[in-house]
Every structure is written in structure tokens, then in C-alpha cells.
Amino acid sequence: MIPHLPHAVDAVVIGASSGGIDVLSTLLPALPRDYPLPVVVCLHVPPDRRSLLVEVFRYRCTIRLKEVDDKDKVEPGVVYFAPPDYHLLFEDRTSFSLSVDDPVNHSRPSIDVLFQSAAGVFGARALGVLCSGSNDDGAAGLSAICVAGGIAAVQDPRSATSPEMPSAGLLACPTALVHDAKGLAQLLRNAGGTK
Amino acid sequence: MESAAILDMELKLLLEAIYLRFHYDFREYSMASLRRRVGQAMVQLHCPSVSRLQEKLLHDPDAFPALLQYMTVQVSDMFRDPTYWRSLRQVVMPVLSTYPSLKIWVAGCSSGEEVYSLCILLREEGLLDKSILYATDINAEALRRAQSGVFELDRLPRFSRNYREGGGRSTLSDYYTAAYGSAVFDKTLSKNVVFSDHSLATDSVFSEVQLVSCRNVLIYFNNALQERAIGLFHDSLVRKGFLGLGSKESLRSVAAGAAFDEVVREDRIFQKL
Numbered sequence: 001m002i003p004h005l006p007h008a009v010d011a012v013v014i015g016a017s018s019g020g021i022d023v024l025s026t027l028l029p030a031l032p033r034d035y036p037l038p039v040v041v042c043l044h045v046p047p048d049r050r051s052l053l054v055e056v057f058r059y060r061c062t063i064r065l066k067e068v069d070d071k072d073k074v075e076p077g078v079v080y081f082a083p084p085d086y087h088l089l090f091e092d093r094t095s096f097s098l099s100v101d102d103p104v105n106h107s108r109p110s111i112d113v114l115f116q117s118a119a120g121v122f123g124a125r126a127l128g129v130l131c132s133g134s135n136d137d138g139a140a141g142l143s144a145i146c147v148a149g150g151i152a153a154v155q156d157p158r159s160a161t162s163p164e165m166p167s168a169g170l171l172a173c174p175t176a177l178v179h180d181a182k183g184l185a186q187l188l189r190n191a192g193g194t195k
Numbered sequence: 196m197e198s199a200a201i202l203d204m205e206l207k208l209l210l211e212a213i214y215l216r217f218h219y220d221f222r223e224y225s226m227a228s229l230r231r232r233v234g235q236a237m238v239q240l241h242c243p244s245v246s247r248l249q250e251k252l253l254h255d256p257d258a259f260p261a262l263l264q265y266m267t268v269q270v271s272d273m274f275r276d277p278t279y280w281r282s283l284r285q286v287v288m289p290v291l292s293t294y295p296s297l298k299i300w301v302a303g304c305s306s307g308e309e310v311y312s313l314c315i316l317l318r319e320e321g322l323l324d325k326s327i328l329y330a331t332d333i334n335a336e337a338l339r340r341a342q343s344g345v346f347e348l349d350r351l352p353r354f355s356r357n358y359r360e361g362g363g364r365s366t367l368s369d370y371y372t373a374a375y376g377s378a379v380f381d382k383t384l385s386k387n388v389v390f391s392d393h394s395l396a397t398d399s400v401f402s403e404v405q406l407v408s409c410r411n412v413l414i415y416f417n418n419a420l421q422e423r424a425i426g427l428f429h430d431s432l433v434r435k436g437f438l439g440l441g442s443k444e445s446l447r448s449v450a451a452g453a454a455f456d457e458v459v460r461e462d463r464i465f466q467k468l
Contacts, residue, residue: 048356070414070444071421083443085275089227091417097227098414098443100269117227120199148199 005190009151010093010125011074012037012191013118015111015141017044017133019161023181024057024131028079030185031063035192039063039079040088042114044107044133047085054081070098082109089117105137115141124149127191129184130176131155133165139172152176153187205245206233212249217259219333220396221266223420229266236265260336267334271308271411273346273354273367276442279410280316280361282462287437288320291405297326298404300431302395302424303412304330307341308354311370313408314384319364323387329402331393342390344380346371351378395424400431407432411441418448425451429467438465 016023020043031039045051054065057079064078072080074094082088083098088109091097104110111130115138118126128145130138132155146152152173157163159180170176179187206229210222221229233245240258242248251258274280291297297317301310310330317323332338346354355367371378393401395412407428413421428438429451438455440463446452455465 068443069447070441071418071448086414086443089231091225091227097225099228099231100271100411100414100441101228101231102270113231117230120202120230123197123199 005127005187006151007124009122009127009191010037011090011118011122012039012127012129012188013114013145014039014041014129014131015043015115015133015138015165016041016131017107017111017135017137017162017165019132019134020044021056022132022161023155023184025060026181027129027185027188028057028063028065029060030189031061031079031192033062033064033077035063035077037076037192038074039188040074040082040114040118041079042082042088042109042111042138044109044111044137045084047108049084051081051084068096068098070096072096082114084109087113089113090121093121105135107135107137111138112141116144119144119148119150122148122150126150127153129153129155129188130166130169131181131184132160132162134162135164136168138165139168142169142176143172146173146175153184154178155184156180202230202245205249206230209233209245209249209252212253213259216253218397219263220394223396223417223423225415225417228415232265233262236262239265263334264336267332267337269305269411269415271305272350272357273308273312274357274361274363275308275410276462277357277360277362279439279442279462279464280312280357282459282464283439284316284320284362286459287406287439287464288316288322290435290437292320292322294405295325297322297406298402299326299328299406299408300402300404300428301328301330302393302407302409302428304332304341304390305334305337307337307344308346309408309410310341310388311344311380311384312358314388315358315363315367315370318384323384326387328388329404330388330390333392333394335392338390338392342385344382344385346378346380348373348376348378395427396420400427402431403433404431404436405433406437406439408439410439411444413444414441422449422451425449429454432467434467436467438467439463440465
């Protein structure tokens with residue numbers, strides 16, 4: 001099935017936990033350097049050490065990668081990672097904000113925090129993608145994106161290393177698009193208008 | 196008009212009301228966290244909209260203290276980001292030890308984790324007795340807790356690990372007594388600490404200091420307020436004094452940042468030129 005987008009979006013947010021590196025290894029290399037949207041990734045990472053996500057993906061991706069610093073600008077054509085032990089939020093459509101507020105769903109960064117913030121700031125123009133993970137962080141956030149009129153998608157739980165997270169997302173947001181990693185990659189490319 | 200835009204408008208009105216009525220100035224705080232925190236307060240205080248929360252705030256005397264806890268409290272760990280503490284010990288302390296007496300400002304100290312970490316570090320470097328620490332915050336309840344030096348015992352394993360990784364010379368348990376689920380820190384650690392109400396948004400400089408430690412406070416401010424806070428730190432610091440920020444904070448987008456050198460880039464430790 002060709003992934004079809006109901007309408008255009010201005011930002012992509014992606015959430016994942018265990019098994020997340022695998023699916024991101026399919027999604028992120030699929031994005032061209034001139035991808036016209038910002039892509040913001042919240043992957044559950046250990047709070048007490050430096051994240052190596054940028055290094056891990058640098059050699060497989062053509063799109064630019066960055067771990068977010070406080071008040072960084074939101075720019076198209078960049079994949080942003082939430083830093084360990086901080087929540088990542090949108091201050092507005094053009095800049096990020098970080099917080100050390102309490103963990104949500106035992107997680108900091110929390111996918112719910114990022115997704116709910118995307119729903120608030122981008123509303124219908126947000127695309128939320130919830131992938132492999134073994135807890136239900138992100139489900140409430142995905143639902144918030146749906147309620148705001150944005151587009152929700154989940155990794156097909158049957159294709160996910162850990163199906164709990166996309167399953168919880170689907171339960172919270174039954175209208176979510178469902179694809180395996182390759183399908184999600186195509187969905188992201190379509191969202192950017194690149195085939 | 197979009198509901199998100201209306202929400203932000205209501206929030207701005209709420210902050211204005213808080214300022215006019217209670218003289219707490221959150222008007223230049225980062226909106227991203229305020230949206231979440233006020234949202235949580237609305238649930239707890241049974242208000243279906245921000246405007247209803249504002250009404251309650253202005254007419255129910257119990258409402259503001261409750262809201263204030265939501266708007267200001269963030270809990271940190273002792274020795275959070277061990278490499279920061281290692282750098283303070285290895286790079287900053289040797290310089291500080293050359294002063295005959297020391298003044299240090301922990302700005303936005305919240306419930307005190309950073310203050311006690313610093314006191315322990317200073318003691319181990321033989322500097323605590325000649326130091327005065329100013330620990331400031333706008334939240335009186337947090338200051339009271341900081342002053343008590345009592346932390347939940349189940350947080351101590353994490354604090355201890357941080358302490359070790361941060362280059363601690365002893366074991367953290369040497370500094371506290373465990374009782375009834377709490378860790379009570381040695382009172383002599385905080386005997387040179389002045390806990391005080393101070394707002395980076397509305398108050399001014401109160402002392403000349405050699406070190407300002409202000410970690411993960413600026414992330415809650417917008418650019419204008421960050422500018423003000425860094426300006427205060429600059430005015431407060433002696434020439435060649437040190438400024439320590441949180442690991443994701445920087446001076447890049449702040450004009451006053453040009454007056455600082457990066458000393459330990461990875462750990463966000465700066466030195467006034």
C-alpha cells in the first residue's frame with residue numbers, strides 16, 4: 001500500500017524506545033539533505049550518560065543531525081534528537097525549549113511531552129510517528145496530535161521489535177496510519193513532497 | 196482563532212494577573228513549560244480553563260501558593276552531570292583556592308541539591324570554611340526544604356553514584372545520617388550558606404562573587420530574561436570569576452555572553468573576561 005498523507009504538514013515528530021534504533025536506521029537515511037521539514041526524534045535514552053545518537057546515525061544519513069541545545073532554532077532539513085535527561089518541547093514554531101520537569105511515564109525525555117507540545121504548537125500541521133517500544137509513553141501524545149487535527153502514524157506492531165508502544169498508540173488513536181518501517185520511511189518522504 | 200493561540204493568550208493574561216496581584220514575574224518565562232505546568236495546575240485545582248484559574252487565583256487566597264509550586268519547583272539530583280563536578284574540582288577550585296575568602300552564588304537553588312553538592316566539594320578541597328554561599332530562589336517552600344538539608348533516602352543511591360563519578364574523595368554517606376526514610380545532611384556543611392529569596396526576573400545584584408552556579412534554570416526563561424539573568428551574573432562576578440550552567444545551556448544567543456570565555460566547553464563552565 002502506498003502511504004498516503006491526508007494533508008500537508010510543517011513538522012514531523014517521532015517517538016521510539018526499545019527497538020527504536022532499528023527503525024530509525026530505516027527512517028532517517030531515507031530523508032534527503034534538502035528535506036523541507038524539521039524532524040524531531042524522542043528516543044528513550046539512559047539519563048546518566050552522553051547520547052551517541054548523532055554519531056551513530058551520522059555516517060548513514062545525508063540529512064543533518066543535531067542533539068538539541070536550549071532555545072535552538074527549529075529548521076527544516078535537520079533531524080533533532082532530545083538530549084538525555086531533558087524533556088524536549090516546542091517553544092513556538094521556530095524554536096525549541098528544554099525542561100527538567102519530572103519524568104513522564106518514567107521517562108525523561110518523554111515522547112508524550114514532545115508530542116503534546118507539537119500538537120499545541122503545530123496543531124493540524126503536525127505529523128506524529130510512534131514506533132517500537134515496550135511501554136506506552138507517546139500514546140497520549142499521539143492522541144493529542146489526532147485531536148488537534150494532525151496526522152498520526154504508528155509502526156505496524158507486527159513488524160516492531162517491541163510492539164507495546166505502537167499498539168498503545170493505535171488504541172489511543174484508532175485512526176492512525178499503520179505501516180512497517182519501510183512504509184513509514186515512504187510516508188516521511190511523501191510528507192516532504194519527495195518520492 | 197485557533198485554540199492553541201487562545202490558550203497562549205489566556206496564559207499571558209494569567210501571568211500579568213499574577214504579576215499585578217502577587218508581584219511574581221513569570222511574564223518572560225519560556226511558554227513551552229508554562230503550558231504544561233499550568234495545565235497540570237488546572238487539573239489539580241479543578242479549573243476547566245486558564246481564565247477560570249485566573250479567577251480563582253484572584254479571589255481564593257489558597258490558590259496562589261498551590262499554583263506557585265507547579266510553576267517553580269524542579270527537582271535536581273546531587274552531583275547531576277558528574278563531569279561538571281569533576282571539572283569544577285579540577286579546573287575551578289584550584290583558582291578559587293588562591294582567594295583569601297570566597298563568595299559563591301547558587302542562583303535558582305530550588306530544594307538545595309546543587310548547594311549541598313557544592314558544600315561537599317568545597318569541604319573536600321579545604322575551601323568551605325573560608326566560603327560564603329548565597330543560595331537563592333523565588334520559591335519560599337523550596338528554600339525551606341533546601342535549608343533543612345533533608346532528602347528522600349531512595350534518591351541517595353543515585354546521588355552517591357554521581358558523587359563517585361564526579362570525583363568525590365570519600366563516600367557520600369560520610370555526609371549524612373539516614374533516618375526514617377530520609378537522609379539528613381551534616382548541619383556543618385550548610386553553616387556558611389545564606390538561603391534567601393531572590394528573583395532573577397525582578398531583583399538586582401547583591402554581592403560580588405567568584406563563582407555563580409546556575410544549572411537548568413535558564414532553560415525556563417525566554418531570551419529576554421536569559422539576557423537579564425546573565426547580565427546579573429556578569430555584574431556580580433569578579434573579573435576572571437566563573438559561571439557554571441546546565442549541560443544544554445549556552446551563552447550563544449545572549450549578548451552579555453560575549454563578555455565570557457568558555458573554560459570547559461563540554462561542561463558549560465565559563466569565565467568572565
